[in-house]
Amino acid sequence: MTLDDALTRLAREDSGRVLAILARQHGDLDLADEAVQDALLEAVRTWPERGVPDNPAAWLLTVARRRAVDRIRRTTSARRRTDTAAYDLAEAAEPAADRGLVEEDPDQMDVSDEQLRLVLLCCHPALNRDAQVALTLRLVGGLTTTEIAAAYLVPEPAITQRIVRAKRKIRDAGIPLTIPDALDERVDTLLTVLYLVFNEGYLSQGDPGLLRVDLADQAIRLTRVVRSLLPESGETAGLLALELYQRARFATRLDGAGELVLLEHQDRSRWDAAMVAEANRLLADALRAGRPGAFQLQAVIAAQHANARTYADTDWPAIVGAYAQLDALTGSAVVRLNHAVAAGQADGPHAGLRLLATVEGLDDFHLLHATRADLLARAGEPDAARAAYETAIGLTTNPAERRHLERRRDQL
């Protein structure tokens, strides 16, 4: 492993756990974050000369602990100078400093409780969605603000400010590092955030960028972390399976010229069989508990596609069944739209069009019109189909999708 790999690994794999330990110990997220950043900088500074320590995670914990205590001392003495009523924070942290002399190894510690608290804090409903995403990637995922900014194609100061504001709200509004009673609800938010990150990576696939980390892979990595923290959560397993089924198809989604390749025409021999197999195991285990939530149902649908040997082999009635459950569970218009696509395959274009007519509130969504166009074309109504393609083309912003729709229109 090169030095760069070791440093990246330290940030990605170990910094989140160390931050979780320190945040819990001091009850101060900001302090924990600063201390971990100090320690990571020290690794960048000293490792090239001294070499990579035998146990990088233990090294990081020890150094970050010292830096936390240093910071508390500095704050306290600054306060003493200006404030006669200063209370001695350093005293409270002294035993930790002592313990820092005996090197502790995060790999040998059970820090799942601390990690779960941290990740739930990052996805607290009192924070807005952008802040939840940025905090999770930065504090749990160990990405730098530079990496996050590059991944989302936004200026770095915007990400920095988002994180600073979120940390300030956590501190000032008293958002706690606790495991809440309503855990399921909070886990739903957390999984939604992870899936959002995954989809950002999925949709921006093939978009070149010098510093772009693959958000889809980061989301999978973080979902694995959450799964290790919540092994009983069927929805977490469902999300991981869903991500793996989609990730398995990445290489075949675009052709050599960067054009979109429909599921129907993707080269299934190039799908990642190991990922599909892992997803199958995860999903089967999750479904055995008999509580299929939205992520498990979406995984069931993805599983039908991923496991069909050819497009013609696709079990559309099974997919329609899963969509009907998902539709009832979520009441989402986008789910109804996909339900209509599946019904169009299982029961013919007229069945699809009937269901599509019940979709509400998606008039500005290009895929609604593209779907209607496809169904109309198959129902033998080329003029209506052409008009629907025109509407879809006018609404889409993705160049590859627009070219694809234009080709479909021209084939009528």
Place this chain on the structure above:
Amino acid sequence: MEYMFLITVDESQATPADPTADGFEDLMGAWFAYNQMLVDGGHFITGASLRPSTTATVANLATGTVTDGPYVETKEQVGGFYLVEARDLDEAIMLAQKMPVPAAVEVRPVMYRPGA
């Protein structure tokens, strides 16, 4: 920590508590129970129900004017408040959610309170 609950109600919907109306006893009973819960848990600092915003007057110190009406003319108006003590935001939210009224409650941490 201390939090203020700003209770926002849709004044076009909310009917003023009328002692002769059906369900008045139940409504008051629910509020008494809520207040008692706050007191028993050591959360209650103070709180009040306000008269509707039609009775509001704005004294604008910047312009030196005094005008009729609430500061912002919207359908949603502050109808009352509580000042509570809670361990953290999660506990504050949990307390706010127990209020027996279909209102939107803004939960704000107190920065400073003389005498607190």
